[in-house]
Amino acid sequence: MKIGFIGLGIMGAPMARNLAEAGYSLVVFNRTRERAEAFLSSLPQADVTVAATPAEVAATSDLVIIIVKDTEAVREVVLGEEGVLAGGRPGQVVVDMSTIAPAAEQEMAVRLQERGMTLLDAPVSGGDVGAKEGTLAIMVGGPESALRSILPVLQRMGKTITYCGPVGCGQLTKLCNQILVSVTLLGVSEAVAMARRCNLDAERMIEAVRGGAAGSWQLANLGPRILSKDFAPGFMVELMQKDLKLVLEAADQHGAVLPATSMVHQFFNAAENRGWGREGTQVLARVIAQLCNLE
Amino acid sequence: MKIGFIGLGIMGAPMARNLAEAGYSLVVFNRTRERAEAFLSSLPQADVTVAATPAEVAATSDLVIIIVKDTEAVREVVLGEEGVLAGGRPGQVVVDMSTIAPAAEQEMAVRLQERGMTLLDAPVSGGDVGAKEGTLAIMVGGPESALRSILPVLQRMGKTITYCGPVGCGQLTKLCNQILVSVTLLGVSEAVAMARRCNLDAERMIEAVRGGAAGSWQLANLGPRILSKDFAPGFMVELMQKDLKLVLEAADQHGAVLPATSMVHQFFNAAENRGWGREGTQVLARVIAQLCNLE
Numbered sequence: 001m002k003i004g005f006i007g008l009g010i011m012g013a014p015m016a017r018n019l020a021e022a023g024y025s026l027v028v029f030n031r032t033r034e035r036a037e038a039f040l041s042s043l044p045q046a047d048v049t050v051a052a053t054p055a056e057v058a059a060t061s062d063l064v065i066i067i068v069k070d071t072e073a074v075r076e077v078v079l080g081e082e083g084v085l086a087g088g089r090p091g092q093v094v095v096d097m098s099t100i101a102p103a104a105e106q107e108m109a110v111r112l113q114e115r116g117m118t119l120l121d122a123p124v125s126g127g128d129v130g131a132k133e134g135t136l137a138i139m140v141g142g143p144e145s146a147l148r149s150i151l152p153v154l155q156r157m158g159k160t161i162t163y164c165g166p167v168g169c170g171q172l173t174k175l176c177n178q179i180l181v182s183v184t185l186l187g188v189s190e191a192v193a194m195a196r197r198c199n200l201d202a203e204r205m206i207e208a209v210r211g212g213a214a215g216s217w218q219l220a221n222l223g224p225r226i227l228s229k230d231f232a233p234g235f236m237v238e239l240m241q242k243d244l245k246l247v248l249e250a251a252d253q254h255g256a257v258l259p260a261t262s263m264v265h266q267f268f269n270a271a272e273n274r275g276w277g278r279e280g281t282q283v284l285a286r287v288i289a290q291l292c293n294l295e
Numbered sequence: 296m297k298i299g300f301i302g303l304g305i306m307g308a309p310m311a312r313n314l315a316e317a318g319y320s321l322v323v324f325n326r327t328r329e330r331a332e333a334f335l336s337s338l339p340q341a342d343v344t345v346a347a348t349p350a351e352v353a354a355t356s357d358l359v360i361i362i363v364k365d366t367e368a369v370r371e372v373v374l375g376e377e378g379v380l381a382g383g384r385p386g387q388v389v390v391d392m393s394t395i396a397p398a399a400e401q402e403m404a405v406r407l408q409e410r411g412m413t414l415l416d417a418p419v420s421g422g423d424v425g426a427k428e429g430t431l432a433i434m435v436g437g438p439e440s441a442l443r444s445i446l447p448v449l450q451r452m453g454k455t456i457t458y459c460g461p462v463g464c465g466q467l468t469k470l471c472n473q474i475l476v477s478v479t480l481l482g483v484s485e486a487v488a489m490a491r492r493c494n495l496d497a498e499r500m501i502e503a504v505r506g507g508a509a510g511s512w513q514l515a516n517l518g519p520r521i522l523s524k525d526f527a528p529g530f531m532v533e534l535m536q537k538d539l540k541l542v543l544e545a546a547d548q549h550g551a552v553l554p555a556t557s558m559v560h561q562f563f564n565a566a567e568n569r570g571w572g573r574e575g576t577q578v579l580a581r582v583i584a585q586l587c588n589l590e
Contacts (some may be wrong), residue, residue, distance in 0.1 A: 013377045014555040033366055037483070053567075055515055069459055074481075080336065097487045102493070109343045125504070125507050125508060125509070126507060127508075128507075129553070136505065137504070137507045138504065139504075140347075141501045159504070160506055160507075160548025162499060162502060162503035163499070164495065164496070164497060164499055164503060165494075165496055166501065169495055169496075171502045172489075172490070172500075173495060173503050173504065174489050174493040175489065175500070175502065176489055176495070176500050176509075177486075177503075177504040177507070177508075177509045178509075179482060179485050179486040179489060180482050180486045180504060180509035180511070180514060181480065181482065181508050181509045182480070182482075183481060183485060183555070184478070184479045184482050184509070184511055185481070186478060186482075186555045187474060187475050187477075187478025187479050187481075187555060187556075188475065190473075190474050190478060190551075190553045190554075190556050191471040191474040191475045191554055193472065193551055193552070193553070194467075194474060194545075194546060194549075195467070195468075195471050195550045196540070197546075197549040197550050197551040198397070198467045198545065198549045198551070199460075200344065200459065200460060200464055200467045200468060200471070201459070201464075203459055204457060204458070204459055204460070204468070205459065205467075205468045205471050207457060208434050208455070208459060208468050208472075209420070209432070209434075209459035209468065209471065209472040209475060211432065211455055212420050212432045212455075212472070212512065213420060213421075213422075213472075213476050213512050213513065213516070213530075214420070214471075214473075214475035214476050215480070215512045216475070216479055216510065216511035216512065217507065217508050217509070217510045217511065218508065218511070221474065221508070235508075242526060246491070247456070250489075250493065251492075252488060254489075254492040254493045255492050255587060255588065256488055256489045256493070256587050257488070257583065257586040257587050258485045258488070258489065258561075259558060259586075260478070260481045260482060260558060260559075261482075261485050263554060263555060263558065263563065264555075267554075269382065288552065288554075291550050291552040291554075292550060292552050
C-alpha cells in the first residue's frame with residue numbers, strides 16, 4: 001500500500017518516519033519543499049518520493065494522511081486548486097490528523113463524498129514525544145468501516161485509537177481533551193501558588209496529594225517542572241491557544257457554556273502578552289505566580 | 296499505649312475502630328454521648344471506655360486524637376472549660392485530624408505548648424471509604440519528632456503519611472488538595488457538558504482521553520458517575536464548601552490569588568441554591584449542564 005503524507009512538521013515528520021520504517025511506501029508533500037527533501041534524505045533505505053502538489057500525492061497514493069498547521073492550511077491542502085480533491089479518486093480515504101475546527105471537517109467530508117472519497121478526522125494527542133515513539137492517542141471521526149480499513153496504518157503511529165463517532169467527532173473529542181488539560185493545569189497552578197504564598201514546601205505538597213483524588217497527569221508531569229521553573233515546551237502556549245480558540249468557537253456554535261475554559265484562555269493571553277507564547281503550557285503557573293506577587 | 300479519641304462521626308468512628316481492632320486501648324468522647332455508647336457496644340471484645348469530657352480523655356490517655364466538624368468544634372474540644380488543655384499534661388501529644396483553619400492550629404499549638412503539650416495537625420483525605428479501609432492520606436504539620444513518636448498509630452488509619460512542615464502545614468496541604476480536586480472537577484464538568492452539547496458520546500470521549508495528558512482521578516472516578524447521573528456523595532458539596540471557605544480565607548490572609556478556585560466556590564453556591572448541598576461534589580457537572588440548558 002502506498003501512503004500519501006502531507007505535512008512534515010514537528011508532528012508529521014516523525015509520524016511519517018514510523019510508517020516508512022514499518023515498510024510502507026510513501027509519497028510526501030510539504031509546503032516548504034526543503035523539509036520534504038530533508039525527510040527523503042534522512043531515510044535513504046526507504047521507498048519515499050516527493051510530490052510537487054497535494055493533488056499529485058492523491059493521484060499517486062492509496063491513502064492520504066494530512067497533518068498541517070490549522071483549518072486554513074487543511075482547507076488549502078484538500079480543496080485548493082492543486083489539492084487532494086482535485087487529484088483524488090472514488091473509494092480513496094483521506095485522514096486529517098491536524099487539530100482543526102470540527103465544522104470544517106464536516107464541510108470537507110461533504111465535498112470529498114461528492115467525488116466518492118471518504119474523510120476521517122483523526123487528531124492526536126501525546127506531543128512530539130508520542131509522535132516519535134508511535135504512542136499517540138488518536139481520536140477518530142467518520143465512517144467506522146473506513147477506520148477499520150486503515151487501522152493497521154494508524155497503529156504504526158498511535159497506541160490508543162478510539163472511534164468517536166461521525167466525521168468531526170475526532171476533533172470534538174480532541175477539544176474536550178484540551179478543556180480537561182488546560183483547566184486541570186489551572187488548578188495545579190493555583191495550588192502551587194497557594195503553597196508558595198503560605199511558605200509550604202510545594203514539592204512535599206505535591207508528593208502528599210498526587211496519589212489521591214487530587215491526582216492528575218498535569219500535576220504529576222508538569223507540577224515538578226513548574227517548581228524547578230522549567231518552562232521548556234512539551235506543548236507550546238501558542239498551540240494551546242489555537243486549540244482553545246477552536247474550543248470556544250465550537251462552544252458558541254453548539255451552545256456550550258465553559259466559564260473555566262474561557263478563563264484559562266484569558267490567562268494564556270496574559271502569558272502571550274509577556275512573550276511566553278513559545279514556552280510550554282506550564283508557564284500558566286507563572287502567570288498565576290505573578291498575580292500572587294511571587295516573582 | 297492508651298489512645299484518647301474525640302469525635303466518632305462518619306470519619307472518626309471507622310478510624311477509631313481500626314485502632315481498637317489493632318489492639319490499642321481507647322478512651323473515647325463524642326459530644327452526642329449516644330454515638331460513643333453505640334461505638335462501645337459495637338466493639339464488645341475491645342478495651343474501650345467512654346469519657347464524660349475531653350478533659351477526662353486527656354487525663355486518662357497517652358495520646359489524644361481529635362476529628363470533629365470544624366474550627367469552632369476543635370477550639371471548644373481543645374480550649375473549652377472541660378477541654379483537652381484543661382485535662383492534659385506536659386509531654387502529651389495531641390493530633391488534630393479535622394480539616395480546619397491553619398491559623399487556628401497555630402494558635403492552639405501555642406496554647407498547648409505553654410503547658411508543655413505538642414499539637415500536630417493531621418487532616419486526611421480519602422473519605423469514609425478510606426477511613427474504613429485504613430487507606431487515608433494523612434498530611435502532617437508540627438514537630439517532626441512528635442510525628443515519629445506516633446507514626447505507628449497513624450499507620451493504622453492511613454496509607455500515605457506525609458510530613459508537610461511546621462504546625463498548620465498539614466492543613467495548608469489539605470487546602471491545596473481541595474484546590475486541585477475542585478478545579479479539576481470543574482474541568483471534567485465542562486468537558487462533559489461540551490461533549491453532550493455537541494452530541495458526542497461522552498463515555499467514548501472519556502475513554503479516548505483518560506489515559507493521556509487530560510487524565511485525572513476526578514475524570515476516571517467521577518466522570519462515569521456524572522454520565523450515569525449518580526450524584527450520591529463520595530464527598531458532599533456542603534463539606535467541600537466548608538473547605539473552600541477555608542481555602543479562600545487562607546488565600547486572603549496569605550495574599551494568594553485563586554481565580555478558578557473562587558469560581559468553583561461560586562458554582563457550588565449555585566448547587567446549594569438548588570438544594571444539592573448533600574449531594575456528591577460531582578453534582579457540579581449538573582450546575583454546568585443547566586447553564587448549557589442540558590436538562
